[in-house]
Amino acid sequence: MPTSPLQLLQGTLDVLVLKTLTWGPNHGYGVARWIRDTTDDALAIEDGALYTALHRMERRAWISSEWGVTPEGRRVKQYALTPAGRRALNAESAQWQRYVTAVAKVLQPA
């Protein structure tokens, strides 16, 4: 039975994107591809929402951006984690871990 894709909790997308960028700078397509591959398409993420998250975090200076040119001559925007972004990621993921632990405790069969 195919499971329907999980809906994302508010703010979770930011953590995922930041985590992706810890592996190194990447463009939006690369980030989307990485999340999809890593989660085996389990999360229903609109690519548009992903880009919105990227741009918002750029505004908050969690990530920085730079334009580059591909060997074929296409302009591509790539993103990288800033120190502020790394701090945000640590805080967010710690919170996420606490949340998961708490929920797991409740759901664990006694």
Add this chain to the structure above:
Amino acid sequence: MKRLPGFRRTIDHASSAARVSRDVDDEISWHLDRVTAEFVAKGMDPVSARRAAEQQFGNLDAHRQALRQVDGATARQRRWRSLLADTVGDLRYAVRGLFREPLFALGAIFTLAVGLAANTTMFSVIDRLLLQPPPHVRDDGRMSLVYFQKPGRGGTTFVQSSTSYPDFATLRDSTGVVDQAAAWWVADASLGRGLDSRQIRVGLASGDFFATLGTRAAIGRTLGPADDSRTATETPIVISDALWRGTYGADPTVIGRVIQVSQRQLTVVGVLPPGFHGPSVRRVDAWVPMRPMVAEFLGSDNWETSRQWFWLRVVAHRRPGVTAEMASTRATAVHQAANRAAKEDSTSSVVFGPIEIARGAGLSAGSGQSGLSAQAQVATWLTGVAGVVLLIVCANLANLLLSRAARRRREIAVRLALGVRRGRLVRQFLGETAILCAVAVGVALLLSVGGAGLMRRTLLEDVAWEGPALTSRLILFTLAAGLATALLAGWLPAWLASRQDLTGALKASARGGGQRRTPLQRVLLVAQAALSVLLLCGAGLFVRSLRNVATMPLGYDAQEVLVAGVDLGGVVAPGEPTLQFWREAQDAARQVPGVVSVSLGVTAPFASSWGTDFFLPGRDSIPEITDGPYINSVTPEWLTTLGTRVVRGRGFLPTDVKGSEPVALVNEHMARVLWPSGNALGQCIKVGADTAPCTTVVGVTENSVRDNLKEEVSPQYLVLQNQGVFSAPSWRQLFVRTSGDPDLVIASLRERLHGLRANLPWIEIRSIATLMDEGVQPWRLGATMFGVFGLIALLVAAVGLYAVIGYDVTQRWHEFGVRSALGARPAHLVRLIVSDGVRHAGVGLVVGLVAAWLLAPLAKDMLFRVSPRDVATLASVSAVLLVVSLAACWLPARRASRLEPTQAIRAE
């Protein structure tokens, strides 16, 4: 940032809205292309692959909008951040640059601060005198001081600021243009009795005075129409804040206290707000109602009906919608009709002038008379002068900045070559100027606090001027002046520097001689010198005027002679008791240490004059005498006491007593006018009536100044009190000649005189020099301020010349090295440099002298016995300027002449 492999890096950030859209579109389309390619690789056909990619992206338009919005905000934020960072960077760069050249920075700041301080100080004076309505007087645009303008001789007009009571009443009641009007008059009075008494200035106010001015009391009440009545049982007085604090220790229970003012007991009913002096610039310590108090000061009963006695100043509040011009026209008609009906002079017109008293009647006062008060006139002049100082400072700053920019020519070229935009360079240069000006404004404010304080205490002593020296208006003015200076002086050098030829500057080495002075710099040098000459000429003329005043033969010694007077009314009965008092006063004065000689007189120079009917036997009229003759009735020691010399004949002798032949002394002028053949001695004059017995002229004295330094000498003669020639009123003044410090004598003389009778009011004791002082004040003010400003100008101009020549010398270091290697002697080099600098000063001198020659007649009225085109002054100013510019050029020239050729050529 690490790069993805194969990506070239480009430096750019979206800044415009169009760029933001393009970036978002590019990003999305690249993403869709890649996703589409992914699907195609999985075996989908291109069209459905594209559709799948778009579906996976979500609502394309909505996301695109959202991204554009976020990016737009990011771009704006980035722009602000970078502008802020740039500005901070520019300012830090500027500060570092200034620290690298501390002499330049200090010179610029010092000259700027002095120039700004001069202007701030003068602005504070102008602000007090001319721009601000008097404190605590309502300012609704309908207040006017009223003046009366009369046609004078030769088409001129003569402005009278005072008028008679009936004229005031007509203006108030019958003209229909004012809804309130009041009159006032200020007189000296004695506060208290005995040694503790002091002199105060008391304003006599008509009933509506405070209502017209819209002034309320700080404590208690002001005066109203009910107080202005002869039948009131007690007479009220309101006192100034300064008197309340100074004399009554700010005691709120002073209300209701009865105080002694001259001969009257008055009840304090109110304290006025701080700084209130009515519409007057001079201090007024207290106000009393006019009707019950006039007799006290004027000794006259017919003041309410006499149209010939001009003594009241008038302030009016116009009806709504009535302009000053309309009011003047209408009031003039009514005023003239009333005077015609009363068979009086009906040619004078009424002028509704500004409420600021120092502005006088304003422009309508007609030609030749601006109507400004003497202080306001001098202050206006000095403001112009301060403006000129600021111009010189501007020119100097511009010159220093130009030199500095030239020094940094290569640095600028390198930065331009590295891609710094020219606009950014201009901003950096202006930033530097802004820092200089900001520091200078701070220093200037400090200096001007001191300057204004000094002005208040010394030169504008009789202007009532309370309140802080530093107001927000002054700070704003200084900031504005500083900003204007920064822009004026800084903009052009910055712009020129940013436009320089890039390759030329990069190629040029110091060996090429660098950049020589630009034509602009030459013009600035000449302008500075010319303006300094102008100011120095002004200073010279005023100093000469002041010296002429100081060395003018007065006909008596002004410094050593004290004049003592006291109002004996109510304490000593008139007639014989008064004369007795004065005889005792004379004896008492002789006992005071430091007193050399004592005499009594009726009138005193610069204070009072007296004329009486005068006849020569056998003549019906004496047309030779148009003014006077003025008489004084004295005691025999008069000439010794005053220090007046006898030119011909004899002075008074101890043998000239009651019963002996009455004698008189005439002054040289009178002797010459009446007896041109020179036989004045032995002539008979008749004083008081043509039936009077002969008084014989036994001597001729030197001429003396009567009451005005500028007046023509007038005929004056002296008779003796004890010979009964002249039935003068019984009031007297005591003249005391001192040796040593007159101030020490004043205190002990006052003590002695108070010892003669209990309850004497304030005894006024001043030297003739002090009496004269009010007349000398304009010249002293002019000489001091022109002198100070002229010196500042000279100093600034000299610093400018020194800096520019010094810079020149550094630039031509190599050239001088070559010259001296080729055999030029040091003296030759010095001459080369000095002549170049002095040439500029010379051109400036000529321009300045021409300007001074043309402008001089404007200052004519303010000078004293010196031609506005005084050659000696112009010559000495020229000499001073040339010497100073020689010195300013010689210092750097000497450095060049001591140069070792090898050293200079190697130096790069």
